[in-house]
Amino acid sequence: NAGVTQTPKFRILKIGQSMTLQCTQDMNHNYMYWYRQDPGMGLKLIYYSVGAGITDKGEVPNGYNVSRSTTEDFPLRLELAAPSQTSVYFCASSYRTSGGTEQYFGPGTRLTVT
Amino acid sequence: AQSVSQHNHHVILSEAASLELGCNYSYGGTVNLFWYVQYPGQHLQLLLKYFSGDPLVKGIKGFEAEFIKSKFSFNLRKPSVQWSDTAEYFCAVRAGGNQGGKLIFGQGTELSVKP
Numbered sequence: 001n002a003g004v005t006q007t008p009k010f011r012i013l014k015i016g017q018s019m020t021l022q023c024t025q026d027m028n029h030n031y032m033y034w035y036r037q038d039p040g041m042g043l044k045l046i047y048y049s050v051g052a053g054i055t056d057k058g059e060v061p062n063g064y065n066v067s068r069s070t071t072e073d074f075p076l077r078l079e080l081a082a083p084s085q086t087s088v089y090f091c092a093s094s095y096r097t098s099g100g101t102e103q104y105f106g107p108g109t110r111l112t113v114t
Numbered sequence: 115a116q117s118v119s120q121h122n123h124h125v126i127l128s129e130a131a132s133l134e135l136g137c138n139y140s141y142g143g144t145v146n147l148f149w150y151v152q153y154p155g156q157h158l159q160l161l162l163k164y165f166s167g168d169p170l171v172k173g174i175k176g177f178e179a180e181f182i183k184s185k186f187s188f189n190l191r192k193p194s195v196q197w198s199d200t201a202e203y204f205c206a207v208r209a210g211g212n213q214g215g216k217l218i219f220g221q222g223t224e225l226s227v228k229p
Binding site: 107 | 118123148150156157158159160163204206215216217219220221222
């Protein structure tokens with residue numbers, strides 16, 4: 001299993017541009033998550049999904065959109081990039097919420113908006 | 115609102131020193147607790163987790179953590195650190211029965227181990 005994969009690894013955007021961060025998992029996990037990591041702030045949840053066709057907002061959803069058309073994929077969309085969205089973005093997945101399972105993280109995407 | 119607090123932002127130790135990183139959370143109900151580690155340039159990896167049972171849990175690479183319910187704490191310990199333990203450590207909490215399994219992360223503690 002490849003686990004959780006993310007593309008691209010790095011990206012520089014100009015203010016106002018849009019882009020999609022890709023996330024794919026091959027573990028048949030039903031739950032998927034998007035976090036952003038900023039220095040000294042830990043990880044903040046942007047959006048999450050409990051299954052195909054179902055998404056919900058996390059702590060910091062403004063400026064982002066997601067979709068979950070398949071179990072495997074959970075892309076994150078930035079429509080109008082702003083400097084405040086400069087961050088490292090991590091995708092994660094888990095199999096279920098009870099019974100002792102943890103989240104598995106992807107390698108991250110480092111995004112700079114200038 | 116639930117929150118997680120890690121007391122130390124940056125800890126510097128010499129090799130073979132003992133380590134204890136503090137983690138406190140605010141939530142009155144059942145919780146699942148995690149410590150993740152992020153080595154430089156890498157993604158988060160699970161060190162250990164607590165769901166139920168023995169409050170002293172052992173993880174990988176000689177790490178352990180103790181859940182003290184009365185203190186809302188889940189401190190991470192290691193008796194003797196190595197240079198390779200240099201990394202950022204994150205405590206995370208998931209409220210029991212939390213729809214969607216969302217984790218709340220602490221701010222992280224950067225550990226630097228001098229050889």
